[in-house]
Amino acid sequence: MLIVQKYGGTSVADTDRIKKVARFAADTAKQGNKVVVVVSAMSGETDRLLKLGHVIASETKQSPDRELDALISTGETSTAALMALALQSIGQPAVSLTASQIRIVTDSCHQRAKMKYIETGRINSELNKGNIVIITGFQGVDEEGDLTTIGRGGSDTSAVAIAAALHADCCEIYSDVDGLYSADPNVCKNAVKIDSSSYEELLETAGAGAKVVHMHAVELAAKHDVPLQLKRSPSIEAGGSVRSGTKVTREEINMEQVLVSTVSHTSSEAKISVRDVPHKVGIVSRIFQPLAKANINVDMIVQNVASNLKSDVSFTIAKPDLKKAMQLSEIAAREIGAGKVEMAGDVSKISIVGIGMRSHAGVAAKMFETLAKEGIDIQMISTSEIKVSVVIDAKFMQKAVDALHHAFIS
Amino acid sequence: MLIVQKYGGTSVADTDRIKKVARFAADTAKQGNKVVVVVSAMSGETDRLLKLGHVIASETKQSPDRELDALISTGETSTAALMALALQSIGQPAVSLTASQIRIVTDSCHQRAKMKYIETGRINSELNKGNIVIITGFQGVDEEGDLTTIGRGGSDTSAVAIAAALHADCCEIYSDVDGLYSADPNVCKNAVKIDSSSYEELLETAGAGAKVVHMHAVELAAKHDVPLQLKRSPSIEAGGSVRSGTKVTREEINMEQVLVSTVSHTSSEAKISVRDVPHKVGIVSRIFQPLAKANINVDMIVQNVASNLKSDVSFTIAKPDLKKAMQLSEIAAREIGAGKVEMAGDVSKISIVGIGMRSHAGVAAKMFETLAKEGIDIQMISTSEIKVSVVIDAKFMQKAVDALHHAFIS
Numbered sequence: 001m002l003i004v005q006k007y008g009g010t011s012v013a014d015t016d017r018i019k020k021v022a023r024f025a026a027d028t029a030k031q032g033n034k035v036v037v038v039v040s041a042m043s044g045e046t047d048r049l050l051k052l053g054h055v056i057a058s059e060t061k062q063s064p065d066r067e068l069d070a071l072i073s074t075g076e077t078s079t080a081a082l083m084a085l086a087l088q089s090i091g092q093p094a095v096s097l098t099a100s101q102i103r104i105v106t107d108s109c110h111q112r113a114k115m116k117y118i119e120t121g122r123i124n125s126e127l128n129k130g131n132i133v134i135i136t137g138f139q140g141v142d143e144e145g146d147l148t149t150i151g152r153g154g155s156d157t158s159a160v161a162i163a164a165a166l167h168a169d170c171c172e173i174y175s176d177v178d179g180l181y182s183a184d185p186n187v188c189k190n191a192v193k194i195d196s197s198s199y200e201e202l203l204e205t206a207g208a209g210a211k212v213v214h215m216h217a218v219e220l221a222a223k224h225d226v227p228l229q230l231k232r233s234p235s236i237e238a239g240g241s242v243r244s245g246t247k248v249t250r251e252e253i254n255m256e257q258v259l260v261s262t263v264s265h266t267s268s269e270a271k272i273s274v275r276d277v278p279h280k281v282g283i284v285s286r287i288f289q290p291l292a293k294a295n296i297n298v299d300m301i302v303q304n305v306a307s308n309l310k311s312d313v314s315f316t317i318a319k320p321d322l323k324k325a326m327q328l329s330e331i332a333a334r335e336i337g338a339g340k341v342e343m344a345g346d347v348s349k350i351s352i353v354g355i356g357m358r359s360h361a362g363v364a365a366k367m368f369e370t371l372a373k374e375g376i377d378i379q380m381i382s383t384s385e386i387k388v389s390v391v392i393d394a395k396f397m398q399k400a401v402d403a404l405h406h407a408f409i410s
Numbered sequence: 411m412l413i414v415q416k417y418g419g420t421s422v423a424d425t426d427r428i429k430k431v432a433r434f435a436a437d438t439a440k441q442g443n444k445v446v447v448v449v450s451a452m453s454g455e456t457d458r459l460l461k462l463g464h465v466i467a468s469e470t471k472q473s474p475d476r477e478l479d480a481l482i483s484t485g486e487t488s489t490a491a492l493m494a495l496a497l498q499s500i501g502q503p504a505v506s507l508t509a510s511q512i513r514i515v516t517d518s519c520h521q522r523a524k525m526k527y528i529e530t531g532r533i534n535s536e537l538n539k540g541n542i543v544i545i546t547g548f549q550g551v552d553e554e555g556d557l558t559t560i561g562r563g564g565s566d567t568s569a570v571a572i573a574a575a576l577h578a579d580c581c582e583i584y585s586d587v588d589g590l591y592s593a594d595p596n597v598c599k600n601a602v603k604i605d606s607s608s609y610e611e612l613l614e615t616a617g618a619g620a621k622v623v624h625m626h627a628v629e630l631a632a633k634h635d636v637p638l639q640l641k642r643s644p645s646i647e648a649g650g651s652v653r654s655g656t657k658v659t660r661e662e663i664n665m666e667q668v669l670v671s672t673v674s675h676t677s678s679e680a681k682i683s684v685r686d687v688p689h690k691v692g693i694v695s696r697i698f699q700p701l702a703k704a705n706i707n708v709d710m711i712v713q714n715v716a717s718n719l720k721s722d723v724s725f726t727i728a729k730p731d732l733k734k735a736m737q738l739s740e741i742a743a744r745e746i747g748a749g750k751v752e753m754a755g756d757v758s759k760i761s762i763v764g765i766g767m768r769s770h771a772g773v774a775a776k777m778f779e780t781l782a783k784e785g786i787d788i789q790m791i792s793t794s795e796i797k798v799s800v801v802i803d804a805k806f807m808q809k810a811v812d813a814l815h816h817a818f819i820s
Contacts, residue, residue, distance in 0.1 A: 015462060015465045015466050018466060019466060049488065052425060052488075052492060053491070053492065053495055055425045056425050056428060056429060056492050056495045056496045056499060057495035057496070057498060057499045058499060062498040062503060062504075064495050064498060064499075066494075066505070067491045067492075067494040067495045067498070067505075067506055068491070068495070070487060070490065070491035070494075070506050070508075071487075071488055071491035071492060071495070073487075074484035074487050074488050074491075077480060077481075077483075077484050077487075078459065078462075078481055078484050080480070081463070081477045081478070081480035081481035081484075082462060082463065082466050082477075082481060084477040084480075085463055085466045085467035085474050085477045085478070085481070086466045086467065088467060088472040088474060088477070089466060089467045089468060089474075093472060094472075095476070095477075096477055096480050098480075100510060100511075100555075101555050101556065122555075145510075145511050145532075146511065
């Protein structure tokens with residue numbers, strides 16, 4: 001088998017953890033596999049470098065992005081070299097390669113470059129020599145030979161892209177979480193680990209899934225049909241062995257058609273409602289454009305178009321943005337002739353996700369009924385093909401997750 | 411003018427110093443010069459990275475050198491990016507380039523690679539766009555695209571090689587010393603800074619010169635006729651301005667034919683003498699081969715071939731090597747049928763250097779006479795065309811330097 005293993009920053013946080021990862025990767029190779037290891041910077045290193053950069057470049061006129069890329073990409077280069085040394089020191093032939101040496105070619109959009117193609121010649125020739133190949137995640141190189149980076153969490157995406165380019169049998173993502181859970185174990189004591197899931201389900205769990213793997217990497221895996229394994233890193237797992245995690249593949253393969261597989265939640269969001277928005281083409285964008293300009297990230301949006309000429313628009317945002325968002329929304333409301341702007345400062349979004357919803361009616365209804373029985377008022381509802389999300393008062397979050405987990409899972 | 415400026419580790423030790431260097435380089439550009447800046451790693455960074463590497467790779471079977479190069483070269487890459495950011499933030503267009511981007515091509519001898527050629531296309535095109543070009547010192551890249559390093563002190567050599575390749579008008583080496591002195595100012599209160607010197611003189615001052623610039627860089631400058639300026643860094647000099655340092659050129663240009671320009675000294679050396687070595691071809695090498703194998707660096711060697719069939723061989727070494735060197739020399743002496751092996755544990759080498767010696771007789775005689783007047787016994791003598799060195803008891807070092815400086819310089 002050809003296996004790509006990706007280790008995040010906490011998995012390689014110090015020399016001790018790097019050694020543990022090396023031992024595990026070497027064992028994988030000894031079992032007869034070809035192994036490619038994709039590494040992040042040691043945790044804290046990217047921030048340390050960025051801080052140095054920002055101390056120096058407080059107000060550059062030229063965009064600092066090209067140089068910030070050159071600066072922070074040294075984090076992954078160091079880890080890759082250290083990993084190669086760790087493997088060599090236990091007798092495992094290994095070689096580190098940067099994105100520039102391989103030619104992981106991206107556009108020139110520094111700090112958030114998009115991958116164009118990956119040359120596999122050097123990787124394959126090193127694998128054929130019996131080497132474990134260690135590759136710097138997060139990095140790319142543009143056509144001019146300048147280093148780029150593909151944005152935070154990019155090492156997951158690098159790993160999946162490399163797995164796709166090499167037609168690898170599997171891409172294993174090692175983090176400090178041992179897989180995808182049916183709900184947050186800190187919130188719901190009945191939460192269980194999910195053995196297998198699909199790209200689509202994982203994408204819909206968003207917040208919950210993002211703790212395990214970067215969502216853009218999942219999209220890429222889905223596109224190229226790269227099987228993912230989400231596991232806890234051998235450098236974090238007690239004893240250095242690895243427990244089975246969550247396997248993520250296309251829906252058709254090995255997929256039990258469970259109705260609901262996860263109950264996920266967010267906490268500490270805020271909600272804003274603009275009442276009586278006139279029903280006119282393009283008018284809603286006049287509420288959201290000022291928020292976008294102010295870099296305020298809007299999560300869920302619900303517009304309830306009533307039969308008359310006015311409707312209510314509600315949306316959720318991160319709590320720290322509430323004050324600024326209220327100001328902007330009130331200005332917008334006046335300009336477009338809408339009514340009152342109301343807010344709720346402490347709401348939680350609860351979602352149930354499951355491939356099985358496709359073929360089953362009544363899932364949403366059962367969800368609403370379950371919450372009603374607990375006396376929990378639903379403030380917003382949004383649904384997709386395999387997901388139902390509701391916004392409720394944050395103080396009911398735990399109760400809601402527990403009740404839904406009990407009703408749908410166990 | 412096209413000027414190459416090289417800044418060592420202490421000159422770029424922190425963000426504050428990097429900013430000061432940036433201001434100075436930007437001023438140089440504003441005066442109408444094209445400027446290339448060659449940087450070392452921030453001081454301490456290379457050692458920090460090497461330590462990480464050695465913690466991990468205590469006993470690798472594969473040579474760790476390729477990965478150590480990949481690891482430590484990140485030090486220069488970070489500094490170069492930070493310097494570019496610092497220049498941009500004061501409105502000076504700048505771009506950082508690694509050895510791999512430029513193609514500073516070396517052989518594949520990791521950790522001590524030899525430069526083969528430097529491609530100048532990208533450097534020139536960036537200079538023509540009005541950029542200051544910041545280049546990582548110390549780094550190279552082999553024909554396979556793997557990173558190499560050219561050994562400690564290599565940034566000086568990088569700077570001179572780049573200056574030669576670009577046909578630069580001058581290569582300025584900035585360190586924490588403001589030039590070459592006629593003697594160590596800490597030892598001799600009359601020591602004065604030398605305004606201009608020659609490659610040859612600088613090479614002969616060895617120890618004294620090495621504090622200012624790496625000797626291999628001087629050899630390269632001599633070969634390609636690159637004028638050097640040795641100055642104290644604007645980031646270390648109080649006030650951030652730079653005083654005139656020492657200009658180093660070929661002998662013919664601007665060279666006052668002073669008799670003796672510098673009195674240099676070493677301290678803490680040890681001396682070993684092997685008595686009554688049989689006079690036979692190849693026999694001396696049997697003393698020095700075991701020392702070389704044990705990695706003991708021999709500095710000065712004097713063999714006094716007497717008229718009979720035996721001679722004495724004396725040599726100096728670093729003091730910490732004395733015990734081991736004595737053991738090896740005693741074994742060798744027995745094997746080759748030599749006599750007693752004697753040692754002196756605390757000697758100092760005093761040298762006078764000057765281009766003027768070429769055309770003046772009696773310089774050595776005046777040196778010996780000066781030392782005799784002070785009651786200083788000479789234990790070894792070695793001379794070259796423009797240098798006379800003597801080994802004396804280390805307790806007379808200061809007295810000897812003072813007396814010789816007074817006799818020859820001021």
